[in-house]
Amino acid sequence: MARDSSGITLQQLTYFIEVAAEGSISAAADLLYVSQPTMSAAMKELETRVGRGLLLRSARGVTLTADGAEFLGYARQVVEQVGLLEQRYLGRPPLRRLLGVSAQHYSFAVDAFVRMVKASGAAEYEFSLRETRTWDIIEDVRTLRSELGILYRNDFNRNVIDKLLRDSGLAFHPLFLAEPHIFISRRNSLASRKSVTLADLADLPRLTFDQGANNSFYFAEEILSTLSSKQEIRVSDRATIFNLMIGLDGYTISTGIISDDLDPEIVAVPLDVDERIEIGWIGHSAIPLTEQAQRYLAEVRTVVAGFGVALLG
DSSP: OOOOSSOOOHHHHHHHHHHHHHTOHHHHHHHTTOOHHHHHHHHHHHHHHHTSOOEEEETTEEEEOHHHHHHHHHHHHHHHHHHHHHHHHSOOOOOOEEEEEEEOSOHHHHHHHHHHHHHHOOSSEEEEEEEOOHHHHHHHHHTTSSSEEEEEEOTTTHHHHHHHHHHTTEEEEEEEEEOOEEEEETTSTTTTOSOBOTGGGTTSOEEEEOOGGGOOGGGOSSSSTTSOOSSEEEESSHHHHHHHHHHHOOBEEEOSOOOTTTOTTEEEEEBOSSOOEEEEEEEETTSOOOHHHHHHHHHHHHHHHTTTOOBOO
16 A cells, blocks of 8 residues: 555544544544545555554454554554644543453452542543453453453463564563452351452352353453362353342352442452562553543552552562
């Protein structure tokens, strides 16, 4: 594709960001109150100017090429900075805050998200938080449906996760190391123990998050996923897993970081195993985070530090 000598316009960047978000040129055109032919022509002109194909078009809509995903990250940075300039020097209204986060099922990720939204002070915002499967987190970030993802790795899954991230153009950035704990109901007979062993859990239902079609041991959200259990229940969301902890005296293995405000009926008890859980965030290797994403990660660190957990990096 030949590169055009003229420059890229801010309007083209705004159009491109909306097209990527909607996965449809016509839907983006409707939202921005321009005609579909105008939007389509703007996207083709943008691709000509940068000399690369940014969108894959099909009857079902559009998806980003690898170049398009990288370009989107920079486009978001430019539009955000222009908005900040106009707000400061032209008296424009505050920028509409935008951020997408995908995460494994961690209450600290939700707690930090709540803090971030409250602290944004924005009159208008459009945030998304997806608690989802491990594979989907990586796909969300790869396709820029979310700007960053929160997940864990350890010695068992590290090689598989790292290879998948590299192949997707993503990188893992450690946040903290957690000691394994079990989450159980406050009414469970083990709730008052200073620590528990795997033998203590032998007769309790093990609760795990379902990973769908990618239900490999390597994508499990819980450590020790290869160990057999006499009773096991897979669930799809945190509300259900907590209800089963209360109703069936079930347990799951996680970080030990749990918010009393968000989950008052659940407690964390240390699990006596020779394992560590490394929690980190993932993002595109070549795309810097927006200021809003950096604010979210700052809130994550604040929440985690509040539990006395040492931060990494």
